[in-house]
Amino acid sequence: MIGDVKIMDIDPQITERISHKIEEKGGFVEKERILSKLKLLVSDFGIPAEEAERTVTNEFLREQNLSSTGRQNQDVSKIADANPGDWVTVEGKIVSISNPPSPSIAQAGIIADDSGAVRFVVWSKADCPAFEIGKRYRIESATIDEFRGSPSMKIHSGTKVTETEEEIPLMPKPEFISDLKPGVATVRVKIIQNWEPRHERMFQTGVLGDETGTAKFVTWKDDSNVKLEEGRVYNIYYAGVDEYQGKISLNLTGTDIIEEEGASIEVSGGNATLSGSFINMGPGSGLIKRCPVEGCNRVLNRQNFCPVHEVQSKFRYDLRITGVIDDGTKATNVLIQRDETEKITGITLEKAIEIAENNPLGMDDVFMRMQDVILGRYLQCRGNDLEGTFLVKSCQPQSFDSQKHTQLINRAHEQEEVDL
Incomplete structure (x- = not known):
């Protein structure tokens, strides 16, 4: 039913x-x-x-070429005015096509007019001619619903699609990160940090930002992937905007991306602070090997195996620390990249490689030396607090704080009593 x-x-x-x-x-x-x-x-x-x-x-x-007395969907609506529950007729330009997420979907993408843009889905049973990027269409009797908090246009068997030659001027204006809401948006941003992709279909993921804030981004693999480099500024047209647990993230798959060479943005955010004791150093810390294939950057296992590109003999070395800092109230996962790892451990990448190549324990020796230096140490970190992980931009050692130390001991005793 x-x-x-x-x-x-x-x-x-x-x-x-x-x-x-x-x-x-x-x-x-x-x-x-x-x-x-x-x-x-x-x-x-x-x-x-x-x-x-x-x-x-x-x-x-x-x-049967008969006139209709009804007016349903005969008046063209502006895409920006479409709301879930509406039946609409729109005229727009296809600005993005993405891989269908399900066999029941023939096509998915983004259509835009001079007022805005919306994601669309073409059901396989709609028997609709395939859309082409850059072409303009009139779409009659489409429905608007809501998917993951943002409007989505559905093209079904009752929808009429006609290609049109009418020119539609598109001049999207960038929106600030702080103003974004679920849907589709154009942004001017700086790439703050690239993360290691955690899925074989993922091309790139990380953090971007502008003058008003920061957000996570992801790009899934397709034929138009563009590698975005840290520290550079890009205009990104028609990115998908999603919201999860109150936080905005951007899907850059299939977007038009133009770099502003020489441009700079003073990014707001990244100034969250975290102070406490480093209580755990996680696996994947220390000296690691990364896949050298462009756009991958995944961590290799001990046999130099990449889950996407298999065995890589020409890997590259890197340093990082993953772990947990406890501030006396809660424990927070942290990720510290090479520059700060070198500063707080005193072990440079070159030194770590030398240790690994000249000691029987190899890379495990680097891990243990770093662990001896940092475990139990009080640190003050600045960075971005995203999705339960604190991305460290800078980190400074703190002097011993007996009061905080007492709080940590009390927490440990309370947890032991709960476990019993």
Whole structure:
């Protein structure tokens, strides 16, 4: 059952009304075809029966070149004005096409006009001609719903799609990170930090920001991937904006990206502070090997194996620390990159490589030496607090604080009592 309407519960009078309207205009459609269309819209797409009636009526009237007395979807709507629950007719330009996430979807992407942009999905059963990037289309009788908090346009079997030659001027204005909401947006940002991709389909992920704040970004693999470099400024057109647990993230897959050479942005944020005792050094810390394939940067295992590009003999070395800092109230995961790792441990990348190559324990020796230096040490860090992990930009040792130390001991005793 969909929308509390069972497939066989469609009122026979709906079929009769549609048939009568078509005959009044001088046409004829078999009632079995009418009922089949109604069932498709109601059962497959969850469209309310009254909306399905209007859609099927207009579709058969168009099919037989008969005029319709209704005005549904005849007036062109601005994309920025479309809200979940609306039936719309829009005219726009296809600015992005992405890989369909499901066999039930023929195409997915972004369409834009001079007011804004919206994500769209074409159902496989819609029998719609394939959209092409850069071309302009008139889309009639599409539905707007909500997916992960942002509007999404659905193109179904009752939607009419026509390619148009009409020129649509598109001049998207960048939005500030602090003003973003779920949907589609154009931004001017600086790449703050690239992270190691955690999925084989992921091309790049990290943190970007502007004068008003920072956000996580991700790019999934497709034929148009562009590697974004740390410290550089980019104009990114029509990025997908998602929200999860109150935090905004950007999907850059399929976007148009233009670098502003020589430009700089004073990024707001990255000034969160974290002070406490370093209580745990996690695996993957110390001297690590990274995949040298452009756009990958994944950490290799002990056999120099990359989960995407397999064995890599020409790896490159790097330093980092993953671990936990406890401030006496809560424990926070931290990630410290090479520059700060060298500063707080006193071990440079060159020194770490020398240790690994000249000691029986190899890279494990580097891990243990760093652990001896940092474990239990009080640190004050600045950086970005994102999704439960504190990304350290700078880190300074602190003097011993007996009060904080006492708080940590008390917490440990309380946890032991809970465990018992």
